Amino acid sequence: MTGATAPVVHIVDDDEAVRAALAFLLGAEGFAVRAFDSGVAFLDGLETMQPGCVVTDVRMPGLGGLDLQRELLKRRIALPVIVMTGHGDVKLAVEAMKAGAVDFLEKPFAPEAMLEAVRGALARYSEAAREAGVMAAVKARLEALTARERDVLEGLLAGLPNKSIAHDLGISARTVEVYRAGLMTKMGAANLPDLLRMVLMVRPAGL
Known part of the structure; x- marks a missing residue:
């Protein structure tokens, strides 16, 4: 899963150690990774954003993971979102799922659990992109x-x-x-x- 057109896992977490650990874990599995220390930094980079999925902490200073997810929906940016929660944040995780998150993981989580969640999110992105491509082709033919x-x-x-x-x-x-x-x-x-x-x-x- 490498190359310029490969989907990217966008990690959004204010904890530098978590960002580094996730980047290492995912990079070792061949995933392309971009890391951001805040939701605002992620949104600021949207103009150059590669397709893929988002892995975000639900609790961050300023723009939290749930707010970030809502902002993506507001801007109609169809990136599957995986939410990471701390102990006792299950309520927030449920809110995130209701808002469209594809998965949530409670910290601490097993490395394989994160890899499985990312694989699932990217598969969902690929299917959505395929469907969007088919619909665009049909519309062009109709026109x-x-x-x-x-x-x-x-x-x-x-x-x-x-x-x-x-x-x-x-x-x-x-x-x-x-x-x-x-x-x-x-x-x-x-x-x-x-x-x-x-x-x-x-x-x-x-x-």
């Missing part, structure tokens, strides 16, 4: 359709047969078939169910 192809697509989404679509659009059923074949090709759909699955994936955003 490439002609107005008439969109009209035919609307009919298909409504469950109408070719003849009904032709009647509504004032064209022949054969012409509908031509448009239908064209939009299937442009969308990269193998069949009608495949086409409908693609479109319904991004339907909330409209055509």
Whole structure:
């Protein structure tokens, strides 16, 4: 898991010893790591932030882990967050999970527990990135359709047969078939169910 495009584990903790220990642990396993001594320092570096996940302490001076997580959500930055808690901070951990954290670890934790949590978070990030890429591709294909192809697509989404679509659009059923074949090709759909699955994936955003 190395190289410029590798996901990065962003460690956010005000305790220098904890940062160093985590950086060593994760680095030894081949993870790319960036460490920050505060939530503010992390947010200040967002413009140059590599994708990956965040490992943050829940209690820090100023901007705590839960506040940091909420700020990421506010800014729509989809980095999976792992929260580290001290003894007795389970309530805060639960709040973090409710706010979208993917995992929490209570200090002291076993090294393998952290490695497993990071692997899970990065796997979740990779899946989310893959889904986002698929959705972006589908949206781009939809935007490439002609107005008439969109009209035919609307009919298909409504469950109408070719003849009904032709009647509504004032064209022949054969012409509908031509448009239908064209939009299937442009969308990269193998069949009608495949086409409908693609479109319904991004339907909330409209055509």
